[in-house]
Amino acid sequence: MSLVVIGSVAFDALETPFGKTDKIIGGAATYISLSASYSLKPVKLVAVVGDDFPQSDISLLEKHGVDTEGLQIKEGEKSFFWSGKYANDLNSRETLVTELNVLADFDPIIPDAYQDCKYLMLGNLAPQVQRLVIQRLVNRPKLIVMDTMNFWMDVALEELISTIEMVDVLSINDEEARQLSGEYSLVKAARKIMAMGPKYLIIKKGEHGALLFHKNKIFFAPALPLEEVFDPTGAGDTFAGGFIGHLAATDDISFDNMKRAVIHGSAMASFCVEKFGTERLLHLTDKEVEAREQQFADLVAVVPASVVQNA
């Protein structure tokens, strides 16, 4: 089923306790698209880069089944650039450089061939730009998933809330859920946020897993305890890409299938952090993905199934 992804395609320069990179390909839509491409192709990308963005990176995306018709290339302008440095525990990071460049006045153009969009993934961007994409689609997609971050809560809360109102699934982390709702308890926070519009809420807790809320239901997906986390950049976007990719590929938005989508997204994210940037996402096999999903299932499996009768 037709999947459209909007978000940043950018350069990142990363520094972790394990090393540093020069400018490498990054951006929310890059991670989302690559991750989703393991579930279905094409992934129809809407994004903007400058003329400094190498054709080889665009070809790389295309090789993974990403349709780049909606990728604008601005002559004489530079691509979005972000540089960050992670603390030793990888749980906090410092932004060293943010150069908006082409993102400053990004006007998302939806190619006609994207108007069949049934699944829409709004990667982290200014909420007014995310909203424009919804408005420019002639038919409302079957499912709209939105990712955002605390930055927009600080500088554009009203715009953010008007966009959140329009989506089906919101994906944020625990600190963001607390900031957006003013509630410390994630159960209370989820209730308040779902009252703003989204019927589903995903709260990402990084190394502590992810929660999926819908009405009074809660599903919890653990994160895989990993020996090494090399670089957490893009993990949340990779999760989102795996999540919507699975839903679009199966064209099933039941709560049960959303659970499987959360597990799949978590599995994809667990690969992402194993190497720098998008590296680990470029050469996965279906077999590796399936084996990783099995590890997630095993992690919480209690045998025999009935916990109650044996407890």
Place this chain on the structure above:
Amino acid sequence: MSLVVIGSVAFDALETPFGKTDKIIGGAATYISLSASYSLKPVKLVAVVGDDFPQSDISLLEKHGVDTEGLQIKEGEKSFFWSGKYANDLNSRETLVTELNVLADFDPIIPDAYQDCKYLMLGNLAPQVQRLVIQRLVNRPKLIVMDTMNFWMDVALEELISTIEMVDVLSINDEEARQLSGEYSLVKAARKIMAMGPKYLIIKKGEHGALLFHKNKIFFAPALPLEEVFDPTGAGDTFAGGFIGHLAATDDISFDNMKRAVIHGSAMASFCVEKFGTERLLHLTDKEVEAREQQFADLVAVVPASVVQNA
């Protein structure tokens, strides 16, 4: 199967964002015993209090099936007293008062009737006292579970390590696992700690659940996302009591049954935090416990069971 519990029986004065208490009954062995008593009776207690400890509180323990023959009452001395204040998010706490009193020279006496001990729970105490209990049991128990805390890593590391060497299951939190092993990755930390002696390691992550390690196997039990956490005091001890209580009641120390024991312990701990002190642990019904365990099962359940085939 005969279960012996050693640890503190004490007074606590607690302050949380939701209120404060006068001196109420507390102490690791109190929480452990009450929690284990829902799985089997009697729970044979080894502890010490002063003559300020009210007979009514001792009767309360006895009413719950706690055998107090091993509870020493020191005439003219005072019971251990701890007072603490929790931060608004309940994730950190400040110790206001610690009065060791009778704990300062606690010499644990094992009644003859306790020598049938098959399951031994060493609640948090000076590691040399925990070790004395093992040494004073004529036969080595089938399973020894030990709880401890960072305080002993700071002031008695050598003693602590000699005691850890002797036990089967060590239960500590994530920060303590990192401190004890010098490893940030919990997978690496677990490997190092198991190399110190324990065949099993439980890493408690509070609101983020608990991990059980054995050889190369990992099991993860989530914590239940709660609307309200009222008072976290005793949650770790309640978990430990539920864990060993389940194992002793079923007399099955397979890894599969340990998983069920972790779920049961997590369920018991989720009750504990709903009210001040031991209050919530005093009036639980089997039905409530079973329903709570079912909530834990539902939280991670993916239907249909095969994640892989549907992903």
